[in-house]
Amino acid sequence: MRIGLDAMGGDRGTAEVVAGALAVTEKLNGDDTVVLVGDREQIEAALGEANGRQDRIEVADASEAIPMGAAPVETLRAMPDSSIAVMAKLQKQGELDAGISAGNTGACVAAAQMHLRRLHGVHRPGIAVLCPTFAGPVMICDVGANVQCRPQHLHQYGVMSSLYLETLYDVDKPRVGLLSIGEEESKGNELTKQAGQLMRADTYLNFIGNVESRDFLKGGMDVMVCDGFVGNVVLKLVEGVSEALLPGVLKMVAKAMPDRAADVMQVASDIKTKFDYNSYGGTPLLGVAGIWIICHGVTGSRGFMNAVLGAKGFRAHAVNQRIVEHLGSS
Amino acid sequence: MRIGLDAMGGDRGTAEVVAGALAVTEKLNGDDTVVLVGDREQIEAALGEANGRQDRIEVADASEAIPMGAAPVETLRAMPDSSIAVMAKLQKQGELDAGISAGNTGACVAAAQMHLRRLHGVHRPGIAVLCPTFAGPVMICDVGANVQCRPQHLHQYGVMSSLYLETLYDVDKPRVGLLSIGEEESKGNELTKQAGQLMRADTYLNFIGNVESRDFLKGGMDVMVCDGFVGNVVLKLVEGVSEALLPGVLKMVAKAMPDRAADVMQVASDIKTKFDYNSYGGTPLLGVAGIWIICHGVTGSRGFMNAVLGAKGFRAHAVNQRIVEHLGSS
Numbered sequence: 042m043r044i045g046l047d048a049m050g051g052d053r054g055t056a057e058v059v060a061g062a063l064a065v066t067e068k069l070n071g072d073d074t075v076v077l078v079g080d081r082e083q084i085e086a087a088l089g090e091a092n093g094r095q096d097r098i099e100v101a102d103a104s105e106a107i108p109m110g111a112a113p114v115e116t117l118r119a120m121p122d123s124s125i126a127v128m129a130k131l132q133k134q135g136e137l138d139a140g141i142s143a144g145n146t147g148a149c150v151a152a153a154q155m156h157l158r159r160l161h162g163v164h165r166p167g168i169a170v171l172c173p174t175f176a177g178p179v180m181i182c183d184v185g186a187n188v189q190c191r192p193q194h195l196h197q198y199g200v201m202s203s204l205y206l207e208t209l210y211d212v213d214k215p216r217v218g219l220l221s222i223g224e225e226e227s228k229g230n231e232l233t234k235q236a237g238q239l240m241r242a243d244t245y246l247n248f249i250g251n252v253e254s255r256d257f258l259k260g261g262m263d264v265m266v267c268d269g270f271v272g273n274v275v276l277k278l279v280e281g282v283s284e285a286l287l288p289g290v291l292k293m294v295a296k297a298m299p300d301r302a303a304d305v306m307q308v309a310s311d312i313k314t315k316f317d318y319n320s321y322g323g324t325p326l327l328g329v330a331g332i333w334i335i336c337h338g339v340t341g342s343r344g345f346m347n348a349v350l351g352a353k354g355f356r357a358h359a360v361n362q363r364i365v366e367h368l369g370s371s
Numbered sequence: 372m373r374i375g376l377d378a379m380g381g382d383r384g385t386a387e388v389v390a391g392a393l394a395v396t397e398k399l400n401g402d403d404t405v406v407l408v409g410d411r412e413q414i415e416a417a418l419g420e421a422n423g424r425q426d427r428i429e430v431a432d433a434s435e436a437i438p439m440g441a442a443p444v445e446t447l448r449a450m451p452d453s454s455i456a457v458m459a460k461l462q463k464q465g466e467l468d469a470g471i472s473a474g475n476t477g478a479c480v481a482a483a484q485m486h487l488r489r490l491h492g493v494h495r496p497g498i499a500v501l502c503p504t505f506a507g508p509v510m511i512c513d514v515g516a517n518v519q520c521r522p523q524h525l526h527q528y529g530v531m532s533s534l535y536l537e538t539l540y541d542v543d544k545p546r547v548g549l550l551s552i553g554e555e556e557s558k559g560n561e562l563t564k565q566a567g568q569l570m571r572a573d574t575y576l577n578f579i580g581n582v583e584s585r586d587f588l589k590g591g592m593d594v595m596v597c598d599g600f601v602g603n604v605v606l607k608l609v610e611g612v613s614e615a616l617l618p619g620v621l622k623m624v625a626k627a628m629p630d631r632a633a634d635v636m637q638v639a640s641d642i643k644t645k646f647d648y649n650s651y652g653g654t655p656l657l658g659v660a661g662i663w664i665i666c667h668g669v670t671g672s673r674g675f676m677n678a679v680l681g682a683k684g685f686r687a688h689a690v691n692q693r694i695v696e697h698l699g700s701s
Contacts (some may be wrong), residue, residue: 112557175619185552188560222515222603227442230518230600254604255611270560271601273552274584278605281585282612287620289505293641294624297634304627311623 042072044352045137046345048079048087049106049124050144052338055079056087058143061345063093068350075349076137078103078128101136103127106144109338113147117155125149129156132331139332139352141323143340149333150186150326157331160361162368164191166328167198167269168335169205172279173316176260180206180215184272186326192235195219195266199246201327201364202264208358209351215263218252220271226251232268240266245367283316323348325355328364332356372402374682375467376675378409379436379454380474382668385409386417388473391675393423398680405679406467408433408458431466433457436474439668443477447485455479459486462661469662469682471653473670479663480516480656487661490691492698494521496658497528497599498665499535502609503646506590510536510545513599514606516656520598522565525549529576531657531694532594538688539681545593548582550601556581562598570596575697613646653678655685658694662686 048058062075069075077084078101088095103124107116117126128140129152142149150166159166167183182198183190199217206212219237221229226237228251240248249262254275257265267275287309295305323334323344332355334348355361378388392405399405407414408431418425433454437446447456458470459482472479480496489496497513512528513520529547536542549567551559556567558581570578579592584605587595597605617639625635653664653674662685664678685691 110553110555112555175615188552220604222518222600222607223440225440225442233600253611254608255614258608258611258615270552270563271604274550274601274605275608277552278584278588278608281583281588282616284585285505285588286612286616290617290620290638290642291624293638294621294635297638297641298628298631301628301631305624308620308623308627311627312620 042138042353042356043074043076043136044349045076045078045101045128045131045140046349047124047128047140047142047144048077048084049103050142051336051340052143053341055083056090057342058345059084059087059091060342061349062098063091063095064342065346065349066094066097069097073097073353074099076101076131078124078131079106080104101127101131107148109145111145111148113145113151117148117151125152129153133157138356139334141334141336141345141348141352143336143338143345146185146335149335153326153329153331153333157329157333160328160330160368161365162370163201163328163364164197165194166326167194167201168324169198169202169327170276170324171321172257172276174258174260176258179257179262180264181257181272181276182264182266182327183269184276185269188268188270190232190268192232192239195232195236195268196239196243197328197368199240199248199264199266200243200367202266203246204363204367205325205327205360206263208360208363209354212263214247216247216249216261217264217266218249218256218262220254220265220267220275221251222253224251224253236266283312287312321347321351323351325351330361332361372468372683372686373404373406373466374679375406375408375431375458375461375470376679377454377458377470377472377474378407378414379433380472381666381670382473383671385413386420387672388675389414389417389421390672391679392428393421393425394672395676395679396424396427399427403427403683404429406431406461408454408461409436410434431457431461437478439475441475441478443475443481446475447478447481455482459483463487468686469664471664471666471675471678471682473666473668473675476515476665479665483656483659483661483663487659487663490658490660490698491695492700493531493658493694494527495524496656497524497531498654499528499532499657500606500654501651502587502606504588504590506588508651509587509592510594511587511602511606512594512596512657514602515599518598518600520562522562522569525562525566525596525598526569526573527658527698529570529578529594529596530573530697532596533576534693534697535655535657535690536593538690538693539684542593544577546577546579546591547594547596548579548586548592550584550595550597550605551581552583554581554583566596613642617642651677651681653681655681660691662691
């Protein structure tokens with residue numbers, strides 16, 4: 042399998058991506074190759090400074106990086122030689138089997154939609170992120186690929202996320218909730234009410250009905266389906282909590298027992314580890330005819346390593362084939 | 372001023388509402404009266420058991436309470452003698468100047484819309500809640516009155532919330548953010564993009580542009596405007612954090628230093644106090660031709676007391692008159 046890795050994406054620069062590629066080579070097998078996509082000079086410099094087997098690593102040229110805040114579609118068109126555009130085109134041409142990027146998420150979605158097709162039967166791709174909580178991870182889909190959802194999109198997000206968790210994470214009959222503003226069927230907006238009807242009618246889905254945003258932190262569900270605008274708001278709010286609220290709480294704890302500052306620091310560090318994005322294999326863009334894994338901007342080498350393994354698992358378990366089996370006739 | 376208080380609303384029962392009414396009478400003046408709306412027998416029993424001046428308290432009869440989960444509009448029509456319906460009708464007839472309820476929020480919104488008119492120029496009323504954060508309170512509007520928003524609704528929520536904070540909380544030029552999924556103008560869905568244009572064009576508003584959900588926990592804004600579905604999701608997620616995440620963190624702290632369990636408990640209690648809903652004067656339904664304050668279901672006597680004072684402030688500062696001055700010509 043040939044796995045593309047965007048060497049120009051992410052906040053930590055090329056060396057971090059390269060370190061991830063080197064870390065994962067020991068875990069690859071057969072004809073697996075990691076293809077670093079980006080500025081050859083920078084990549085080779087980073088490879089030269091690093092230790093580790095490099096026989097499973099190749100480089101593909103791309104001249105520029107799409108800036109993190111840039112408008113996806115327009116920028117992608119204006120920068121056809123950007124690492125994200127090149128990686129998508131290489132996958133389209135069959136030169137790559139998967140693409141992984143910690144760059145501009147919108148550009149990743151646009152590139153995948155522009156160059157890879159959608160899977161047969163899928164209306165809109167969705168980003169499915171595994172969100173860590175104290176009660177275990179919950180997959181939220183969509184978190185930003187599609188901000189103008191229709192009911193059938195939400196229904197399909199439930200199906201695709203279920204198939205993904207079943208195959209890659211061995212979750213038996215994943216419990217799927219529909220994010221709304223009340224548990225009763227009558228609660229919600231037009232979008233969620235109609236999506237709920239579709240999901241209730243689907244005999245494959247283990248649909249548990251409407252859920253509220255507070256519920257997913259408590260366990261009891263494996264998937265939470267929502268429109269991409271709302272999912273993005275939820276995801277960033279959970280992030281915001283770890284950035285703003287946890288330090289606030291720990292500061293109060295430290296103030297209450299100034300003699301134990303070191304212990305409080307340790308707890309802060311434990312929490313950071315517990316909720317570390319790098320433990321997960323990146324975030325799949327479900328529904329495209331290919332494999333595209335989106336990583337958080339702050340992803341470190343361990344995160345890139347796990348994303349490569351995630352891409353391997355995605356292919357080995359034939360997730361896309363299973364999606365087409367379920368949705369191909371819709 | 373005659374202030375109605377729904378004695379049948381809220382999770383804690385009539386006695387808690389009555390205790391709030393008794394607590395606030397010392398702070399009333401002139402011709403202020405609190406009118407408890409509900410089952411006269413129950414109210415009088417609770418008054419009989421309590422201490423405190425009762426000369427500023429009256430009772431208005433209502434025979435039943437709208438259940439918390441019930442579908443608002445249908446239930447309201449089916450229960451014309453419910454405390455919420457009666458309170459709205461009394462305000463319409465001029466028998467009350469304000470209504471306060473910790474009951475079914477949807478029913479409150481429906482009753483206010485059905486019996487009180489909208490203020491001249493206002494398209495849709497919005498619920499504006501003051502959400503406590505470590506960086507100070509932020510007013511979020513709407514949090515559930517209107518789940519199918521149009522751009523002009525969001526614009527008006529920004530204006531009404533600003534006027535409210537200016538007049539009641541002395542916030543100078545409240546900073547208004549529009550909740551979206553990226554700070555750039557180009558980010559968001561059709562609703563937020565069009566709302567952003569309207570808000571940028573309004574010279575009264577101190578509009579700071581798009582904000583992300585994580586931002587409002589960090590300070591830097593006084594108002595966050597969003598559609599009622601999204602706002603409800605945000606509000607409940609923040610609640611969910613205090614319910615699920617904070618105990619999780621404190622458990623880790625307690626585990627790291629088992630000898631200091633009492634201190635950790637104290638911190639938990641301090642946090643609870645810091646984020647106590649009861650410190651605020653309830654949540655106004657902005658945009659109705661009258662005064663309607665919605666309280667959280669778990670509101671205690673102190674919360675009802677502050678809601679009565681909030682209703683007095685709302686009238687004394689002529690919030691509605693200022694809203695009409697700003698929006699009456701739109």
